[in-house]
Amino acid sequence: MAMTELITKEKQFLASLKVLNENFYQRKDVVKIAKELLGKVIVTFFDNGLTAVRITETEAYNGIVDKASHAYNNRRTKRTEVMYAPGGAAYVYLCYGIHHLFNVVTNLKDVPHAVLIRAAEPIIGIDAMLQRTHKKKLDNTLTAGPGNVSKALGIYTLHTGIDLKSEHFFIADDGYKLSKNNIIATPRIGVDYAAEDALLPYRFFIKGNAYVSGKKSS
Numbered sequence: 001m002a003m004t005e006l007i008t009k010e011k012q013f014l015a016s017l018k019v020l021n022e023n024f025y026q027r028k029d030v031v032k033i034a035k036e037l038l039g040k041v042i043v044t045f046f047d048n049g050l051t052a053v054r055i056t057e058t059e060a061y062n063g064i065v066d067k068a069s070h071a072y073n074n075r076r077t078k079r080t081e082v083m084y085a086p087g088g089a090a091y092v093y094l095c096y097g098i099h100h101l102f103n104v105v106t107n108l109k110d111v112p113h114a115v116l117i118r119a120a121e122p123i124i125g126i127d128a129m130l131q132r133t134h135k136k137k138l139d140n141t142l143t144a145g146p147g148n149v150s151k152a153l154g155i156y157t158l159h160t161g162i163d164l165k166s167e168h169f170f171i172a173d174d175g176y177k178l179s180k181n182n183i184i185a186t187p188r189i190g191v192d193y194a195a196e197d198a199l200l201p202y203r204f205f206i207k208g209n210a211y212v213s214g215k216k217s218s
């Protein structure tokens with residue numbers, strides 16, 4: 001199946017989207033970007049399956065000064081080198097040898113900021129997501145948690161470095177509006193090793209949304 005063979009409903013959905021460009025990603029404030037990614041739409045078109053989700057939970061990682069970041073203290077490895085690319089690329093890494101975690105690289109070249117996509121709400125392609133995750137029915141575990149998001153969307157480490165404006169993998173705005181009162185900020189999850197930086201309120205999620213991982217209150 002080619003993009004041109006999509007059913008009318010899917011074509012209409014895609015036509016409503018405005019793909020985010022480098023001006024969105026290449027800003028200095030990774031915390032602001034993490035908040036503004038809430039409500040945006042991730043679209044993948046892999047293995048002849050169109051899938052789309054609305055981002056409901058993110059975490060900001062503030063580069064070389066952030067003890068929770070893979071790039072803390074200017075660490076550069078084969079895995080993390082993509083974090084030093086200009087904002088707008090995908091950074092996908094393997095966690096515990098099992099989970100493929102999708103991050104959005106932000107800021108300018110050589111400033112390794114990133115936003116982890118922790119959870120999302122399914123919009124299109126639910127059958128494909130169920131097949132990829134080997135689930136029999138839709139519930140909030142389908143795309144709650146960063147490993148689940150990637151698995152449902154077909155995102156793996158092989159997608160590291162891909163331009164998030166590509167035809168088959170992009171993030172877009174469909175006009176969804178989210179007020180500041182509906183954004184909850186908490187410390188990040190699973191970064192106890194980061195000492196005082198573990199307490200930074202760099203995790204954001206949409207208040208009241210069922211598709212959120214971990215603690216759902218501030």
